[in-house]
Amino acid sequence: MRKIQMVDTKNQYLAIKEEVDGAIQDVLDSAAYINGKAVKDFTQNLSTYLGVDHVIPCANGTDALQIAMMALDLKPGDEIITPSFTYIATTEVVALLGLKPVFVDVDPITFCMDIESLKKAITSKTKLIVPVHLYGHAAPMEEIMEIAKAHNLFVIEDNAQAIGCDYTFSNGVTKKTGTIGHIGATSFYPSKNLGAFGDGGALCTNDKVLADKMTMIANHGQSARYYHDVVGCNSRLDSIQAAVLNIKLKKLDAYNASRQAVAKYYSNAFASVKEITTPSSLHYSKHVYHQYTLQLKGVDRDKFIAHLSAKEIPCMIYYPVPGHLQKMFGEQKNTNWNLPITDSLTPCVCSLPVHTEMDEQQLAYIVDGVKSFFN
Numbered sequence: 001m002r003k004i005q006m007v008d009t010k011n012q013y014l015a016i017k018e019e020v021d022g023a024i025q026d027v028l029d030s031a032a033y034i035n036g037k038a039v040k041d042f043t044q045n046l047s048t049y050l051g052v053d054h055v056i057p058c059a060n061g062t063d064a065l066q067i068a069m070m071a072l073d074l075k076p077g078d079e080i081i082t083p084s085f086t087y088i089a090t091t092e093v094v095a096l097l098g099l100k101p102v103f104v105d106v107d108p109i110t111f112c113m114d115i116e117s118l119k120k121a122i123t124s125k126t127k128l129i130v131p132v133h134l135y136g137h138a139a140p141m142e143e144i145m146e147i148a149k150a151h152n153l154f155v156i157e158d159n160a161q162a163i164g165c166d167y168t169f170s171n172g173v174t175k176k177t178g179t180i181g182h183i184g185a186t187s188f189y190p191s192k193n194l195g196a197f198g199d200g201g202a203l204c205t206n207d208k209v210l211a212d213k214m215t216m217i218a219n220h221g222q223s224a225r226y227y228h229d230v231v232g233c234n235s236r237l238d239s240i241q242a243a244v245l246n247i248k249l250k251k252l253d254a255y256n257a258s259r260q261a262v263a264k265y266y267s268n269a270f271a272s273v274k275e276i277t278t279p280s281s282l283h284y285s286k287h288v289y290h291q292y293t294l295q296l297k298g299v300d301r302d303k304f305i306a307h308l309s310a311k312e313i314p315c316m317i318y319y320p321v322p323g324h325l326q327k328m329f330g331e332q333k334n335t336n337w338n339l340p341i342t343d344s345l346t347p348c349v350c351s352l353p354v355h356t357e358m359d360e361q362q363l364a365y366i367v368d369g370v371k372s373f374f375n
């Protein structure tokens with residue numbers, strides 16, 4: 001049996017090696033390492049795939065979030081509502097820009113922003129909501145957009161874990177996550193559902209004014225060469241990464257389908273284990289399973305992990321410390337955030353391997369390994 005890994009980017013590469021090698025060679029031959037044809041092609045192809053007017057490539061997902069927030073003319077002290085139960089990048093950027101993170105709770109089924117918690121967190125200083133489509137399940141965007149509209153707030157979707165996910169509105173209209181809020185931010189970190197061979201990220205929006213602004217911010221605030229209108233940053237997607245992404249984008253739906261097949265296999269197998277709650281998706285969201293995350297009830301998680309580790313089955317805790325308890329937020333730590341679901345999920349989540357290259361033998365072995373802990 002092949003060694004089991006949380007992600008297997010190597011075998012994913014080998015399956016498309018010839019095409020990818022050729023595309024990289026083309027970039028080398030063109031010597032257009034920055035802003036070359038591959039970047040333009042990818043920008044166009046991604047905007048077609050997502051069904052969004054404007055895509056702005058950038059250097060990574062964290063930059064994408066930062067550029068998005070910089071484009072909204074926020075003022076120091078403005079309050080930004082975001083879940084605590086997410087990867088740190090979402091909230092780190094808020095703090096980096098001198099804005100105030102306001103942590104809200106998540107829903108115990110979807111792991112995404114809880115609507116009641118969001119409503120309670122809104123004050124006269126709130127300017128922006130940043131929902132995260134965590135693990136590949138969409139946040140409840142229809143309700144979030146209604147609330148944002150009623151309070152005149154911006155919405156930036158953190159779509160780093162859910163590219164390709166479909167969200168269906170109550171009127172039947174379906175859109176890709178990342179294209180529903182004012183801005184969507186995503187990452188092409190190698191282990192993401194659409195992963196480059198290095199860092200990469202992108203922004204998308206249907207708002208031309210925001211698109212122009214973000215394009216400018218990502219390029220040193222430049223409006224014309226050497227004329228800098230606003231303070232920006234330097235955030236680019238390399239041509240080589242774009243060339244790889246162009247090939248992988250064509251396979252994204254197949255990649256997501258193979259993640260869904262893994263999830264289905266696990267969920268069937270664990271249905272009979274009462275200590276395990278398997279992830280599920282609500283009617284409005286497809287699930288693209290960036291992670292397959294179990295909730296363990298009445299289980300010593302450390303022992304569970306040691307049991308798997310002895311069988312060379314990797315697993316991960318995403319994330320061991322929620323945002324509101326991170327040292328980086330200093331005095332914020334002492335705020336009484338009251339996030340009961342976040343606090344109850346943190347000690348019981350455990351993510352199993354899910355990627356595009358898993359075979360039946362590996363899946364059967366993992367399932368046996370997990371189940372044997374409970375016998």
Ligand SMILES: *Cc1c(COP(=O)(O)O)cnc(C)c1O
Binds near residue numbers: 062
């Ligand atoms: C990966 C990730 C990011 C950051 O992306 P990078 O490309 O690593 O900067 C942001 N938010 C979430 C939820 C992520 O999973």
